[in-house]
Amino acid sequence: MKIQEVKDLLKKYSKEELQIIITELYKAIPKKIKEEKNLDAIIEEVNQFIKKDKVEKKREDGVEINELTSEIQLFIENAYNQYYFIPNRVVPKKERPKWRFKVKGYFKTLEAYFGSENEERIIEMMKSLYEMLSYGCGYALFSTDNPFASVGLPQIELFDKVIAKRFSAGINQESIRFAIELMINSELDRETLYSDLMLEIIKHLKTTDSKEMAIRECRLQIKKIKSEKLPEKRAYYEHDLLRYRKQRKINNLVEISYRCCMVMCEFEEAIQYFKDDYIENDREIKLYVLLRLMFEYDLKECWHKEYEKALEEGINPRQGLQNMYKYLQDNRELPEYIF
Numbered sequence: 001m002k003i004q005e006v007k008d009l010l011k012k013y014s015k016e017e018l019q020i021i022i023t024e025l026y027k028a029i030p031k032k033i034k035e036e037k038n039l040d041a042i043i044e045e046v047n048q049f050i051k052k053d054k055v056e057k058k059r060e061d062g063v064e065i066n067e068l069t070s071e072i073q074l075f076i077e078n079a080y081n082q083y084y085f086i087p088n089r090v091v092p093k094k095e096r097p098k099w100r101f102k103v104k105g106y107f108k109t110l111e112a113y114f115g116s117e118n119e120e121r122i123i124e125m126m127k128s129l130y131e132m133l134s135y136g137c138g139y140a141l142f143s144t145d146n147p148f149a150s151v152g153l154p155q156i157e158l159f160d161k162v163i164a165k166r167f168s169a170g171i172n173q174e175s176i177r178f179a180i181e182l183m184i185n186s187e188l189d190r191e192t193l194y195s196d197l198m199l200e201i202i203k204h205l206k207t208t209d210s211k212e213m214a215i216r217e218c219r220l221q222i223k224k225i226k227s228e229k230l231p232e233k234r235a236y237y238e239h240d241l242l243r244y245r246k247q248r249k250i251n252n253l254v255e256i257s258y259r260c261c262m263v264m265c266e267f268e269e270a271i272q273y274f275k276d277d278y279i280e281n282d283r284e285i286k287l288y289v290l291l292r293l294m295f296e297y298d299l300k301e302c303w304h305k306e307y308e309k310a311l312e313e314g315i316n317p318r319q320g321l322q323n324m325y326k327y328l329q330d331n332r333e334l335p336e337y338i339f
Helices: 003-011 016-026 031-037 040-046 046-082 091-113 120-133 147-151 157-167 172-184 194-202 208-227 236-265 269-275 283-296 302-310 320-331
Strands: none
Touching: 031 040, 031 147, 046 091, 046 120, 046 320, 091 120, 091 147, 120 147, 120 157, 120 172, 120 194, 157 172, 157 194, 172 194, 172 236, 194 208, 194 236, 208 236, 236 320, 269 283, 269 302, 283 302, 283 320, 302 320
16 A cells, blocks of 8 residues: 555544554564664654654755755856857767756756755756756757757746746745746747746736736836946947847836736726837837737727727728728627737
8 A cells, every 4th residue: 555545544543443553563563674764763752753854854955955956057057158069078978968858857856845945946946947948049058949848848837837936935026026037038939929928927916916016016127127228339230139138128028017907907007008118119010019919808999999099190000900900890899810
């Protein structure tokens, strides 16, 4: 029988019956095993034995988590140095393809340790591993452009695993900031959208207060990013890339604010957030993004209103939006798909 089955069976016996069972089992155990397992000490003072066992287990776990942390940190450093991708003398050639098994094993081990007194360190290690895989989607760290797929851990699933561990200690401004910053700083694999990561965050925000905290955090982050000056004396393409990333972060923060408002049915506030802060010089593209988001939440009245307002402002919507507008007028509902 398995241990859990034994525990379940023992629940049905009285104190006297348990004494008989324990006595018979004790008789059946060889003297050598009794001494090795220190069974007499358990019978004499079980509470002392439990305390001692917990202390020893904590000490062993602490030693092992220290060793694991050092190993992961070295692995991540080598990965960022491209030692699993380019010829080098640090990581042997035969060891380089094994990186994917290492990462999968690290996550499995870290999850097994979660729940101990080292939770914060475990979360940081999981975050660092996620960030490394994410970075590998945009830059060559391994012999693949999709590290998440190589490891067999989809990006959305792994992102949710990391933020869920952080949220398990409580939904507050710090844990929400952790999740939002991890989202906006992520590089994506070809199967993932930023909207996917946003939805993973929002599903953890069960209360109105938590969603409002997320919106406040987004406002703070937008203000902070807007105040950051781009470094001078850079090549024009580097400058453009940095400006693009800055714009992308702001727009993602706007979108998650929008989505939080939508979930709370604050439609006008959501639309206003978008109009105020979403960065796009082409007014037609900005209109398309807004209408696409409203379509996602099936806001046909708002969709109709914003479309006609755009026409009054001299914006010429693309043909697909024109077709959707006609469909809405003819059927009094939005189509099933975006044209």
